[in-house]
């Protein structure tokens with residue numbers, strides 16, 4: 001298991017690679033956004049410097065989670081995975097000086113909160129409208145009229161209308 005507190009500049013100086021798990025039970029914002037999830041976020045972090053000497057970390061974050069399909073309202077299991085390339089900086093001023101290919105990771109103290117970073121990254125990987133693949137969704141093809149096509153675009157984000165239609169058709 002990875003520690004919550006890390007010293008990213010020291011890891012950069014060492015050219016370190018960290019990999020391991022972060023317990024999802026500790027990530028409350030994330031767990032509030034999903035129905036359920038595996039016990040750990042798998043994390044790999046590569047620390048180093050780019051050609052300009054900026055302190056850089058490349059990260060990969062992966063978690064399998066249960067989400068609510070917005071088409072049939074069933075549970076859909078999805079792999080959330082996110083990759084990032086961050087420039088480690090002390091403050092906003094330094095952040096503005098980073099090249100465009102680096103997203104700033106502002107770490108104003110020696111230590112950084114790795115759990116918070118992982119939580120933010122996995123939240124970014126959440127689909128805006130979770131749903132099953134067309135052939136796995138029990139709502140697929142049940143509605144030929146009423147603006148509900150195979151892609152579900154028309155009724156996205158309106159679970160109540162979908163419920164109404166389910167009742168009507170059952």
Ligand SMILES: [Zn+2]
Nearest residue numbers: 069072132137
């Ligand atoms: Zn579905």
